[in-house]
Amino acid sequence: MNDEKDLSRIAGLIADIRYEEPPGSLTERVLGSLKPKKPTFFKWLWWWLRTPMPVTPLKLLPAGILAMAIFILTMPLLWRAPPERIVTQRINEVTDQGLNTVMLTLDRPDAMEVEVIGSFNDWSQDGVRMIWDKDRRLWVLALHLRRGSYEYAFRVNGREIVADPKAILHRDDGFGHRNSILRVGNGNGKETRI
């Protein structure tokens, strides 16, 4: 036990030994004989990336990669693929008698959503949604309309008003847009876009 106390005491006394002070000019002498280092750009960049900081670029890297991976993985979930079936929309709550089927198409594969607005439903803001036909790569819509003449336009992505490129005749709507004109015949299944 005494041995341990002796050794512990000796260790404590070693810790308390007073060191001689070096000359005050030593730091200046050392620095005076040094030249600043000139690292290459890539070395400098590597050291800068490794320099401890509250948030180092290297520490941010995994977080960035993780965020990118999450974005890539969730993109398919966020992407709302257009429906691929062709369906028939019935506009008027009437019987099939005296109605003509009119097919409208729009070649806008870039669009997320296309609706048809027109006089057939008094320009209701609730347009009739068109359906994406992946085989033809067209937006399509079948309308059942009575005989008569109608004005209509496509509303792309909820805001862009587009006239039907296949229509021959258009009419200004007085608000800077053009409406296409559709004429439905006598129930013989034919329509005329004029």
Add this chain to the structure above:
Amino acid sequence: MASGEETLVYEILSGDVNAYAVLVKRYQKPVFNLMLRMTGSEQDAIDLTQETFVRAYEKLEKFDPSAPFFPWLYTMGLNLARDFLRRAKRSPIEPGDSENSFIMEVDQDGRLADQIDIQQVQEGLQLLSVDYREALLLRFHEGLSVSEVAQALGLSLSGAKMRIHRGLLKLRQLLGKQRTMNRV
């Protein structure tokens, strides 16, 4: 690693020579005293201390900034001092003949611990071989961990532990001898 040293090292490597002043001021005292112990000459100690810091600066690219700086610096200083003594055909201040021949019971009339002081310990350290002396000073005066002592002296971890323990035992023997001689 001491506070902020890794950042300092990267700043120095990036071209900020003034950042090196922090490391020089932090470690010039232990390095200077190492040189004093090795050479016994103040002028030689100043020159060797300066040379140690200059050499460390020149070789800083080879240093791992995440490791503690002082053990690496100390190794360099110790090697420079040994080279200097070799060139000057001098021996480091080593123990006298009495160290190895003396074995005695140190606890004849009370604990040694109660009867020794700093001056005696300092004198006793100078009687130890460089290897034991520096191991004890690094561990107990500089407060380095055993692994850092091992790194500074180029030892294995178990080798450093053994060096420190045996150094303490040898110093205890020397102090016991001194006390006996003083009594006579």
